[in-house]
Amino acid sequence: MKIEKIHHVAYRCKDAKETVEWYRDMLNMDFILAIAEDHVPSTHEPDPYMHVFIDAGDGNVLAFFELPTKPDMGRDPNTPVWVQHIAFKVKDRDTLIEFKEHLEAKGVEVLGVTDHSIFHSIYFFDPNGHRVELACPDPEEDAMLEKLNAVKWDMLEEWSRTKKAPKHADWMHKKELTGL
Template sequence: MNLKGIHHVSALTANAEQNYHFYTDILGMRLVKKTINQDDPSVYHLFYADEVGNPGTDFTFFEIPRAGHTYPGISSISGTSLRVQNDDALVYWENRLTENGVDHDGITKQGGRQIIHFRDPEDQRLTLVSDETNAGVAGGNVWERSSVPADKGIIGLGPVKLTVQDPAPTVKVLTDILTFQETGDYPSPVSGQDDIRVFSTGEGGTGAEVHLEVRHDLPKERPGRGSVHHVAFRVDSEDELAKWIDRIKKERIPNSGLVDRFYFKSLYFREPNGILFELATDGPGFATDEDPDHLGESLALPPFFEDRREEIEAKLNPLDTKRPH
């Protein structure tokens, strides 16, 4: 039982159309699934990823049309990273973000890697991270019809940053229950705060890290549009997920039990600081119910929602996601 890295990150948006434009036209990611929030079928769940939505490349969004502003703070997933192949790609991105009026901080260094911190139109806290020195989990493949050149495009999710006030219980879950090991640290960009600690799992590298930030100067985060809902970690198979469910139960951690998301199977639980973790299987994947050439072009519903298609489609705002072929 060894978690393989980041599986996906799920965040909140108040505007699916604006969100779709930014992540496909500006960031060049592929919409690999246009479906519904299975816990609230009246709103979209959009999955952006590499060419086919390989595990470790999915950045997903629940649409909550009336979501308020996010007030950043502790007990949160406070940063999502997106991987690019090398340092040269970051030069391209610095220019591209500027040309498209995207708020960014330019190329800087963090933990020995070159990065760019930037924000989407809803102030989602994002970082482009270079894989120039990466020797861990491999990235995905840029979609051939991306709006960004293949050698510059986003190839997956990088480190996820957690912000807490008391790190001890979160560290205990990461290292004693999950399969993370502490592998380094780097200075906090905030004066007077502790160093940010780095935890890795599986093959390690940019696709398998959690960065833990301790802040004593912030209240608890009030989530809204631009906040992150949960992070999911990769489990190899459903059989292995069953073992994880047993382990979490033995630790007496309240959890969801097995949840069938159709495209993968999942387990959800909150670590002691209130951050929602998911363990998700690598398969069966997003081509289960759609032609790989046409992923994300129409509303996909898992079989257990198909008999409600007419009712569901009537409640959703139209969102045209067909791309020219």
């Protein structure tokens, strides 16, 4: 028994049409389908919604629910905005830079490029306030992943005991912190 892959990831949105158009225009994602009901199929509660599905590439699906009868969206005040996000992979650094320039030209504020050693990322927010990351692999990704794989369990055990960041992989962000 094993999970095959993620079927879709669903978030709430403020406006389904605006969301579909934003992901189409900003990230070149295709609108796959829409489902609308007056009752929730799983719980049977009366609650009209629009559920839209967007092609995030390679069989991955990003979905959103617009819930017009519910209070405005909020976020967990105890969770920093950088924590909850969705990350999409792009081919290479040139593509990442192209997206950065495209987004900025459309008025989207973009953070990065951030060098995580194994990959490089940019960050921004969609019109619903969801943080989005675009990431491309580093040319040395395979070798660095091997190094991380060798220490993952030791790091997890140390974290579990101490709740302090283990130093096994502190090399990852040294370039970002020191400018090397």
